Amino acid sequence: MQMPEPDRQVIAARDDLIGALRAIVPGEGVIADSDELSAYETDGLTAYKMRPMVVVLPETTGQVADILKLCADRRVKVVPRGAGTGLSGGALPLADGVTLGLGKFNQILEIDYDNRCAVVQPGVTNLAISQAVDQDGYYYAPDPSSQIACSIGGNVAENSGGVHCLKYGVTTNNILGIEMVTMDGEVLRLGGRHLDAEGYDLLGIMTGSEGLLGVITEITVRILTKPETARALLIGFPSVEAGGACVAGVIEAGIIPGGMEMMDKAAIHAAEDFCHAGYPLDVESLLIVELDGPQVEVDGLIETVSEIAKSCGAISVRVSESDEERQRFWLGRKAAFPAVGRISPDYYCMDGTIPRKRLPDILKAMSELSKKYDLRVANVFHAGDGNLHPLILYDANNPGELEKTEEFGAEILKLCVEMGGVLSGEHGIGVEKRDLMGAMFNEIDLNQQQRVKCAFDPEGLLNPGKVFPELHRCAELGKMHVHHGKLPFPDLPRF
Amino acid sequence: MSTQFRPTEDTQVCDVVAWALSDGTPLEIVGHGTKSGIGRTVNLSATLETGDLTGITYYEPSELALTARAGTPLADIEAKLAENQQQLAFEPPDLGPLFGAPAGQATIGGIVGCNLSGPRRVKAGAARDHFLGVNAVSGRGELFKSGGRVVKNVSGYDLCKVLAGSYGTLAVLTDVTLKVLPAPEKTRTVLAFGLDDAAAVRAMGEAARSTLEPSALAHMPKPVATGSDVSYVAQADASVTAIRVEGTEQSVLYRCERLRELLGALASVEELHGHNSATLWRGIGNVGPFVARPDRPVWRLSVPPSAASAIVNEIDGVCEADWYYDWAGGLIWLAVDPGTEDGGASIVRGALAHAGQGGHATLVRGDAELRARVPVFQPQSAPLAALSARLKAQFDPQGVLNPGRMVTEGR
The missing domain is CATH 3.30.465.10 (Uridine Diphospho-n-acetylenolpyruvylglucosamine Reductase; domain 3)
Incomplete structure (x- = not known):
């Protein structure tokens, strides 16, 4: 992943910058020690690491304003950071950048x-x-x-x-x-x-x-x-197609569930082994449908969804009879990532969105890709809104396996776009999917997005190297070629 | 001499904007022009109408998404959705009649471009919340896209948001993709009679915070209620507070009963079914109460509900006005006497400022002279106005798209 070339002059002036930052945020709010900086070198996308030049942890809006003004004056890049749990590398530091952590804004x-x-x-x-x-x-x-x-x-x-x-x-x-x-x-x-x-x-x-x-x-x-009540169904299907048909059937019946989640066989087994939620193991796909609202409404909809599930060939349907049981249904789904983490040294969590009805198609394509790359994949899926989270299982200690995994992931995301979906449903583009933006947008689309950045940050100092595959100067983006000789446009309908 | 362009293809929209750039002639951007009365008077010699860019190009009921070309009549879209028991959940209003145009003329591009939402906005979100994807032509004459057909999408900046409510000043919308939702099986509206404004806003707040999930909450003081198209409301001879519940039959009957208990503790109550309920809420969303006297300036105030009745009280103390509340008090529609100094701008915005709770006031209807004289949209702080101007310049550097519609200064 190519990041913007570090500015040597900025790095050379590091000590002076640290002094100026300490004048704004006194005490321990400025981190410059190499060991302490290492805690900030990555976010939830741990495959990418970079030690920041300096970390600053302000406590007031005034301090944030002063820090940004200082950095703007000195043309120093700034990377904002929240809790550092992001999965697309949005908070990946820059070697010549200030990481601005907002952890002390905790009230x-x-x-x-x-x-x-x-x-x-x-x-x-x-x-x-x-x-x-x-x-x-x-x-x-x-x-x-x-x-x-x-x-x-x-x-x-x-x-x-x-x-x-x-x-x-x-x-x-x-x-x-x-x-x-x-x-x-x-x-x-x-x-x-x-x-x-x-x-x-x-x-x-x-x-x-x-x-x-x-x-x-x-x-x-x-x-x-909070809704008056919530109840869930745990539904097992003999095929992914049957589960997908049930999802479409629920929506077509005019029901918008509070949650509708699907897992494939690999994810079901990993989750069940990990937390013994009582998931059926003889199914190819598992659907959790949660309905919330007034009791009388939820009870009625539970019946309707059960019938739709059966008509789609469900081989097991369980309905939560208590809140404790409902939460047990969710237990395995909520722990799916760590559960998969247990069956593989490493896993890579993807995040694309597709139109719901393409679910069986993409799962089929993924199982072919899984063979091609010789890497296992487990799927959890926000079925209600078409947001996929394929988890690719790999071992970073095997030379070349991370690269192979990333290539596999990129193919999945390109497929999502081809199927009418998008690159990211909720994790963001960050650095991870930056170079895939061209699969979804053409140059005109991307330039118009970057012009929005020019309105906010004309010097491009805030979090550069993320989201956009190519950085353009605002002056270059602002150029416009206008034909001042009056053009006839004979084809335009005029009235 | 005025020129009107009515492109039928996206590429022709690009050509028209390229012509405007080369000729140095700015364009007024309209759909069917039913809402041209909102915003500052543009008075341009060339008009680009999107009314011939029509047709639903994608609709998959089970995907809960629909794409239409910008000039598609809203009525066509609603009819198509109704065939599948679906709807646009933000309940787009028809403001045509408020400006003297016939009903049913609005285009989907106009609705989205003005970010107009009806009574259900309080529960389901605004037009912008249902705006998933767009194709549009910028003031550079370039066709660009943003967003997609799916509800979960963080792939680049969400340009849909900034285009919704930009009144054609950033780009000409050519295609819009909207989230659609199931239409409710059943609807009931509970009416409570005789509450004063403050008590009504409190009651609406209580209902909004309950587990009864009301989908619309409005209050009409007596002078407004009296003019309603629904006889139960018009003949009440009192103020009317209306709260709507929608959903499955069992659920609606249950929640309606609970709402009657909640409101019954405060006032006498009645309920509206099917047709009457629909008529009532259509009138509330379409600003029906203020259609009749077109000489009165009409204001739209978006405020925190807790500040609503105090703001109205201050305005009422100093000018002749009628008003009603929607969005549980978060939206105030106000018509002031035509003789009011500056159309009521200082009074209305002064009351907002005195309340100190934020919010904004828009002069939705006023004659051209008034709209040229007072800021139609709430004036912004200098840094925010400067940022908005920079954003406009990044979409429309030569100021050829509806220049001056939203702000006086600049392009």
């Missing part, structure tokens, strides 16, 4: 039940928000599987999802406002506790921008009332 500032929102700092974990409002009967809907560790600021940067997205939306549908700092140190507030933007929807474009447009210092999230 829940206000809970406002009247307006059904909470104001939180970006370093608060996703789960901590739900926990803070749980006793009053509320929760924050997006629930990525890393929710115990991942930060809400990182969730906004990556537009994170989770198992409840089909019914309750992803991060962008669940936040009302942010405070952010631009690369030149300007503090902006977008949105608030009201709905919809007053001008261009900058909040919408910040969400999922992977730390390339600004540093988020405060977030107002929507909180929802």
Whole structure:
């Protein structure tokens, strides 16, 4: 992976920069010691490592603004970092860059039940928000599987999802406002506790921008009332096709489940061996369908989904009769990644989205690719919204196996795009999928995206080397060729 | 002499923009023009209409997604979805009649371009939340795409968000892909009579926070309720608070009963079924109460619900106005007397500022002279306005797309 060439002048001026950063963030907030820096050299995508030039951990928005202004003045690159759980290398440091960690922004500032929102700092974990409002009967809907560790600021940067997205939306549908700092140190507030933007929807474009447009210092999230009840079905099928047909059948019946997750045989066995959730082992695919809402509605829908499952050839259907049983159904799914981690020295988690009905096609293609690369693959799948997480099993100690794994992964993602899907459903492009962007977008598309960055960060100092395969200068992107000789355009319909 | 372009192909849209660039003639961008009255008056000599870019090009009910060309009438899309018991969950309103146009003329591009959402927005999200993918032509005359046909997608910046609600000032939409959802099996609306504004907003808040999952919550003070198309509302001789539940039959009957108990503790209650319920909410979403007197400036305020009744109270104290609340109090529609100084801009925005809870006010209807004189959209802080201007310049460097529609300064 080619990263921007380190700027030697910036590296040479490192000591001076550290001094200037310490003047902004006193004490232990500036990390310059080589051993301590090593803790920051990677994020959740551990295959990529780079020691940052320096790490700074500010505690106030004012400090963030001062740091960014200092870096902008000195033309020093900045990599924002939340909890470092991202799976696409979005927080991969730069050798000549400052890693700006937001871990000390860890306070829940206000809970406002009247307006059904909470104001939180970006370093608060996703789960901590739900926990803070749980006793009053509320929760924050997006629930990525890393929710115990991942930060809400990182969730906004990556537009994170989770198992409840089909019914309750992803991060962008669940936040009302942010405070952010631009690369030149300007503090902006977008949105608030009201709905919809007053001008261009900058909040919408910040969400999922992977730390390339600004540093988020405060977030107002929507909180929802917990449903009256939730029940789940655990359904086993003799084939992947039958499971896929059941997913389509549920949606066609007008049902939007709270969660609808699928696992393939490899994932079912790994999960069952790991946590003994009671999954059937004689099935090719397993579906967990969770329905939530008023009791009377859930009970009715459970019946309907059972019937659809049977009509699709389900060989086992279990319905949770208690909340404890419902949670046991989820146990294996939620532990699927570590479970797979137990049966292989390493695994590589992919993240593409496809139209739901192409599921059997992509699983078939993947099993062929698995033979071609001689690497095993286990699949967990947010079936409700078409988001795939193939886990490729490999051993990094075998020379060349990581490279082979990455090639396998790239083929899967290109297939997702060919089937009408996208490169990333919820993990982001980062460095991992950067060079695949051309499979989805042409040069005009990518240039228009980069022009958006020019509006926020014209010098390209914020998180460069991520998302875009080629970096262009804003001046170059701004050039336009206009024919000033009046062109006739004879074919245009005019009235 | 004015020129109107009505392209039928995406490439012709590129050609029109290229012509505008070469000729130095900015373009007014419209679908069918039903909402041309929103925003500052553009007054341009050349118009690009997307009304001939029509047709649903992709619709897979089980994928919950639909792609249509931008000029496709909303009515056609809704009819197609209804064949499969599906709908656009953000409940797009038809604002044509508010501006004196016939009903049913809106295009999907216009709805998305103005980010217009109806009463269900409070539960299901706005147009922008259902906008999955786009093809559009920038002010550079280049056709670009963003997003896709799937709901989960973090592949590059989400340009759909910034195009939704950009009123044709960033790019000309040519194709839009929208998330679609099942239409509810059953709908019921519970009415509560005689609550004052503050009590109604509190009651709507309580219902919104309950497990009853209301899909719409509105309050009409007596003068507005009296003009309703629904006789139960018009003849109530009192203010009317309306809360809607939707879903499976059993669920709706159960929740309707629980809502009657909740509201019954505060006021006398009634319920609306099928046709009456649909008529009521259509009127609320379409700003039906303010269609009749086109001389009155109409404001749309988006506020935190807890601040709503105090803001209205302040406005009511200093000018002649009618108003009603949607989105559980988060949306206020307000019509002011035509004689009000600057169309009520200082009063309305002053009340927002005094409440100190954020939010924004848009002058949705006003004559051209008024819209030229007062900022139609909520004025932004200097740094935010500067960023928005830089963003506009990155999409439309020569200012050929609807220049001046959203802001006075710059292009």
